[in-house]
Amino acid sequence: MDSAVAPVRRRQRLMLRLSALANRVALSSRLTIGLTIAAVVISLATAINLAESPLGADPAINVALILIDLMVVLPLAGLIAFRIVLLWSARRQGKAGSRLHARLVLLFSFVAVAPAIVVAVFSAAMFEFGIQSWFSSRVGTALRESVQITEKYVDEHIIALQADIRNLASDINESALELMSEPQRLPDFFNRRVRERGIVGASVFDEFGRVLVGNVGSFSPANETPANLRAAISRIRRDGDIVLVARRGEHNIRAITRLTIFFDSNLYLYVSRPIEPTLRSHMMRMKEAVDEYLMLEGQRSGMQIGYFLLYGVVSLLLLLAAVWLGLYFANRMIRPISELIAASERVGKGDLSVRVRSFGQDEVANLSRSFNQMTGELERNREELVEANRQVEARREFTEKVLEGVTAGVIGLDAGRRINLPNRSASDLLGIDLESRIGEKIADIVPEFGEMMDRVERNPARRHGSEIVIHRNDRARTLMVRLAAERLGSETVGYVLTFDDITDLQQAQRTAAWADVARRIAHEIKNPLTPIQLSAERLRRKYLKHIETDPEVFDTCTDTIIRQVDDIGRLVSEFSSFARMPAPRMKENDLRTLCRQAIFLERSAHPAIAYEFAKSQTPLHVLCDGHQIGQALTNLLQNAANAIEEQGGPEGSGLDSGSGPAGTIAVTIDDDEAGITVSIADTGPGLPTDMLHRLTEPYVSTRAKGTGLGLAIVRKIMEDHGGELRLKNDYSTERKICGATVSMAFPATVRADKAARPVPADA
Ligand SMILES: Nc1ncnc2c1ncn2[C@@H]1O[C@H](COP(=O)(O)OP(=O)(O)O)[C@@H](O)[C@H]1O
Ligand SMILES: [Mg+2]
Incomplete structure (x- = not known):
């Protein structure tokens, strides 16, 4: 492989060096003009010498002329050969304009050579006939007879x-x-x-x-x-x-x-x-002429050869000069064209900075100037375009930055309602990586938006807005969606979809409203409850023994009053505790102990349920309000127990009979980098999926006796601790719900050993 490449390289290098040399020597116009002038002068001198004494020329002069001619012919021939080799190599390399160059050289050379050849043939013929007629027999006899006449x-x-x-x-x-x-x-x-x-x-x-x-x-x-x-x-x-x-x-x-x-x-x-003296001189001259004539006739063939030689050298000289001139002019003509071709190739490759030189006023120079003008114009246009593009890009970047900065989700759609430009908040809010789905129809990705898209298509002039609930990962989020069509004249070129998650806002609003109601109800109802209860108990105590007819009815009625009032009292106290949730008092507590205590209380209340809690002796110290966290744990454990009991039967009985545990409640604590999570998993029927997103709202309950405040309170407590409440269902291998897992997620900062915040003094 290398052995094959090396000679090629060497040849290329040689060619390069040759062309460099050529540029210095062969293309030097002074040398060309000098050689051509020398050739013309020498050939003229030879021709004059021939014309002056065509037959009697001094052979020494002829030889000298031939030698001088050869001295010009040889370098000319060498240079021409060199030029032709260069031309050939340029053609082989496929240099710009080399084909045209070769053709031009051929044409020029032909134009120069053709007349020379015609003249040569013609002159040779003329010479032949001239010499022949010179030596014709008639001339000979005439000469001889004139001599005889004088002798007579x-x-x-x-x-x-x-x-x-x-x-x-x-x-x-x-x-x-x-x-x-x-x-x-x-x-x-x-x-x-x-x-x-x-x-x-x-x-x-x-x-x-x-x-x-x-x-x-x-x-x-x-x-x-x-x-x-x-x-x-x-x-x-x-x-x-x-x-x-x-x-x-x-x-x-x-x-x-x-x-x-x-x-x-x-x-x-x-x-x-x-x-007669004149006759005598005539006779003398005639005799001399005849003698000379006879001598020449003897040398005729030798002279003819010499003559032809001289003529041949001169013709060759002129011919070479013509070819050389042809080469020279072809070179000069082709140079701007080659430059133009090379420049066009560079323009084709995208380099618009090329300019060609233009000399003179001819068409090629005009072409060169037009070319320069064109590339200049192109370059300017491109620069303007690049600048305009840069500005557009900068503006786009700015817009994107703004879009990224806003918390609202923004999606730009094209006229076909395909995703064009989504911001990160949009992906976060929808729980979908929209960047990877650019070009897809929004209605395919978020079907909940479909109806709104249809509406805006029917009436693109208006801004449309509505609350849309979307379900993602077992969570329902309420989005406030606004949609506007981008219009150019009467044509819709795209849409801008903006939306915000108002789930938390709605919940907070509802919570606030309920808290207000709860406070009022608690205030209004709690006060008369105690006298009612006391009165009912008194009635029962004082008059039960005095009633003779149907004392059971009296007993049952008063009992019902007392029980219901008790229920109402509990309800009201729950109301008021929710409404007046005090700020947590942060103290160092062992989370494991809190869990253990809560489980202990629950276990005694629900003996049929198996409680699992991984026993670990190492305390997990966190900064929290121990009372509130205990309350939250109790609420969650109660919910789990309620769910399991609900599953057991409509009346909730039969659990005490004790034929194995009715269900299991497992409490686990995960402590990792992200934070601490306490999870309570049960084997109940699971959370109602249709109202999953609303379970943490106050007064949302599926139980007949439920207040719906349990989860709301837990959530409030968790938020006060900087954490959150997470609800999810567990699925069996058959993809069936097999229980619920409710988790209290604390941030990592809640750890007592790591937390830097000061512990407030316990009141
Ligand atoms: N562990 C659980 N399993 C199944 N459903 C549950 C569970 N915990 C809570 N729920 C559902 O959440 C609802 C709200 O609970 P909560 O706020 O404690 O109110 P309440 O217990 O008074 O009904 C319940 O009615 C119940 O439907
Ligand atoms: Mg509850």
Whole structure:
């Protein structure tokens, strides 16, 4: 795995270093421009050199030019190869714009190369045809024939010269006899003849070169070199005819012949004839040209190769320069586009802070500017949105804090009456974790609210409120519920449900009202009770023995009066004790002892019931009003006994007959961190579930003889001690009620050894 990854990494690193180098070297515009200018200058110089002397160029210069060309070609080719490798790698890496870049480079290069190739082919063809026509046979013959023409011309002159000299010689030979007789006539005769024949220069000279008659100067034999002259004379002697002194390349042509008449005297005739000077120079040049032509024709193939080489190098140079320029411009063109693409990718990933550079005034620059404007606008909008969101969030947080702070339950519902935003009090009051049930319909979770929800839907404009009793965990709570619809125009967008637990308030109100009634009744009834009772007892004592008819009736009636008055007295004293519940006098008491005493009293009153109390010797000292706690315990034990006896039969009898215990009452004390709890559990019929929440209210009783004050008093005592009274039913495994457990829960602070509060002095 590692061995496969390592080369890739190494290659990537290499590529990175290469592109860094490229940015420094290959992309340097100065280098590019320099190389391109050098290429153009060099190729121009080569072209000019070729044009000036296409065939006769100095080979040394050609070689030097080719070398210089190569010096530019090689780095250019290297750089281009390098650029192409970079481009290829960028494409492989999928860099932004690399595809477009490659395509542009290809296009540019093609555009640059295509004309170069066309020109190259065209020039090669032209060159081929040019050279071919240069060396065509017609040109060759024309050249050769023109040389022949000039030669013919000279030959004609020579023939004319020969005719001249022959005629002049025969003239002299014919008149030789006369002239010999009169030698003084010779010059006249000679000059006349020369003139008649139209000869330019003629003279007669002896074998030593001395001129006897005729022209002196430029047309005399004295101009000839002695060697030439001697050679000519010896040839005449041998061949005996006319001899030409020189043929070509001179200003004139000359001929010499022997005058036969002076046989013995050895005299010679010298005639010269000038040649046209322009014709001569023409001839010279033509000859040179033809010679050169013939030489070149010999070297033709070698030269052609050289020419092609030079041309090829120049073409290559121009081609490379074109490709390089193509690369350079493609690079320059693509750079802003690549930047734009990369920037768009970053914007796509959420980075709105990107900006691209924009140069110039062209469309790409406009695009870059628009892009920057767009991202700027987007960024500003996003910032505004974020800010707005932050404010909304802050407001929401504040609202939530407020909602959390209030003791009332508040639930925000959406238009579909689904839970949206509950506060903690709502969850606490309903005994349901509403946070985990957001999105559910409120009517499914709290069916008691259903009816009210229907009402508000029928009449959303009004605020609705009502007291709703909900039952949770064997407890009924009375909630004051208010419901209001949130409306936007005529449309309901949600609801706000607020509610408060008014159970305790209601109880307190009722308790207060009853206490007031109790006080009045006690006051009004208690006073006449004692005289009534005393009077009834007196009547009975005094008159029973005097009654003769039906003394039993009298006895029963007075007895009933006394008993009922007694009952009423107890009732009234209970009333007044409830109404005038004094503040507890806190003292250190052993809770176990208090329980034991209460159980002892009850056990003697209800021998049929089995009492269980875990015997523990370690006292549990608490700060409490021992009298009140004892009263509370007695009340609870009495209730338990009443419940068990109630179960036993409608008349409550048969228990004394003693066939095993009718029921069990178990008293336990739990002492833990949370506090101290005294629980009294019985095996009776259990608490009436339908009125469970009201049992602790005064005067709520299910018993015919009950006052309904027992639990109310216990509750009052517990509240005065900072604790509470808890009622619950016990269930058997078949989920049937198998008794009630009533608990007195004291807070942990009630412990005497831990409690810090001062013990009030006992009165
Ligand atoms: N241990 C219990 N088992 C069953 N019901 C009980 C028990 N304790 C109290 N109750 C119910 O609570 C009611 C109220 O009790 P209480 O306030 O003591 O009044 P009273 O005893 O005068 O009826 C009783 O009438 C009875 O129905
Ligand atoms: Mg009672």
